[in-house]
Amino acid sequence: MSKAIIHSSDPITLLGGGHATAQDVAEALNIAPKLVAVDGGVVTALAAGIDPVAVIGDMDSAPPEALVKVPLARQHHISEQQYTDFDKALRHVAAPVVVGAGFCGGRVDHQLAAFHTLLVHADRPCILQAEREVIMLAPPYVALDMQPGETVSLFPLVAVTGRSSGLEWPIEGLSFDPAAFIGTSNKATGAVELWMDKPGMLLIVPRCYLRPLVAQVVQGGARWPARAQ
Incomplete structure (x- = not known):
């Protein structure tokens, strides 16, 4: 390291x-x-x-x-x-x-x-x-108090799965893969929660959520563990 x-x-x-x-x-x-x-x-x-x-x-x-x-x-x-x-x-x-x-x-x-x-x-x-957006690697868990209709895009960099709450098209049971299936242009129905099974999914949301995302990481420790060296 x-x-x-x-x-x-x-x-x-x-x-x-x-x-x-x-x-x-x-x-x-x-x-x-x-x-x-x-x-x-x-x-x-x-x-x-x-x-x-x-x-x-x-x-x-x-x-x-x-x-x-x-x-x-x-x-x-x-x-x-x-x-x-x-x-x-x-x-x-x-x-x-x-x-x-x-x-x-x-x-x-x-x-x-x-x-x-x-x-x-x-x-x-x-x-x-x-x-117009902010982009981060989706952490193990993230929650955003979003407005209905706001765009939530998910783009996999590797094969990855997860669960969601508050999305128009839920992601549970879906196998994301950059060469097969992506999740751009989803929409919030209200407050959004995401759980990811491993690192590898880009989360793209409107730029107004920069501060809430920063606060969540700082306060909640929403982060992946370091890779074994």
Whole structure:
């Protein structure tokens, strides 16, 4: 297991170098006030007047004129090319939950890599901001007080099963598989509860549920155990 660079008892914001508006960053910091810039995310952070507590990555997207504004002690160069900078940052941050901005939108391959990282590090809860939704790896149990008709999308990254309450199309008895059966565009009938049998399902809900999801992870410990090493 990687040794943590940043330790926090509160949620942390990871800011990537992809698309992130000033509103995205402000919303994330309102919930997770410490910001770790992921490589080129340092440019967005500094442009917003934010002093990152750390910059993590291989620094190939972080220009020298930005890095010179960050103390060397806060710069953590990790050159492993077989891993993305998001992967490097997530596994070197110890926090109850991470909010990720700047990882969705833009290049599709970068988004797919981010979803892969959520799965690989299932024991490190992370909620990604998208333009209209938030995305996380569904924990063993999650409950949301949703409005009838709101979209709840479930996309399996591996073969996975589970149970639900409060969905128009219940998922119990269904075998999800990315090559066979997915669960996008389901709808809430009211309060929603989900139970997953193992890590592997992306949960995609409207962006207004970012704060409730963060609170649930922090308060309820909704997380998968670390994989055996």
